[in-house]
Amino acid sequence: MTVAVETGVWQLDAAASTVALRHKTMWGLVTVKGTFGAVGGQGEVRDDGSAAGTLTLDTATLDTKNKKRDEHLRSADFFDVANHPEITFAVRSAKAGAGDTVEVSGQLTVRGISRPQTLTARLAGADADALTLDTEFTVDRAEFGLGWNQMGMIRGLTTVDASLRFVRTAA
Incomplete structure (x- = not known):
């Protein structure tokens, strides 16, 4: 990294962070x-400069600006919010990469399925x-039991965009 990051505990600043997704539908x-x-x-x-942590998303708060679609996404066809209220990403390792990049590996859990x-x-x-930290990556929703696909309308990968601001807590 081009800037040294202080050791210690860092808390996500939820008000200054965003996690969004996008997926192509209707063929x-x-x-x-x-x-x-x-x-x-x-x-x-x-x-040693490495990092670990956890990110949690409240699945009931996904907003696509369409109430009917959001209700369907919260149903058992998709996120099954009643049984799986959170998506978690447990970061096992985050290490400085080339330039200002950070290489992150961990465990993504959606609908109780971890990959x-x-x-x-x-x-x-x-x-x-x-x-x-800013990132964009893709996820195959079928790997997490999100296989609903009426008439083949939903194909391909889902893209996740995140901008995550962390603040250092008092030591």
Whole structure:
């Protein structure tokens, strides 16, 4: 990383963070976009510069600006909010990559199904008390039991965009 990040515990600043998704539907003609209204998390930067932590998304807060669609996404056809109220990403390892990149590996859990997930984030800003990571990666929703696909309308991968601001907690 181009900026040294202080060791210690870092808390997600939910008000300054966003996690959104987009997916092509209607046989690739329409892109559905949604944002999670409630995100949480924390991480720890270790003495060796590596980091670990957890990010949590409240599945009931996904907003695509279409009430009927949002209700369907919360149903058992998709996120099954009644039984699986959260999506979690448990970061096992985050290490500095080339330039301002961070190589992240962890475990993504959706609908109670966990799969390994790796991604590259960009350190968008950092100082002694705050840092922001931006990332974009894709997920195969079928791997997490999100297989509903009436008449083959929903194909391909879902893209996740995140801008996550963390603030250092008092040591």
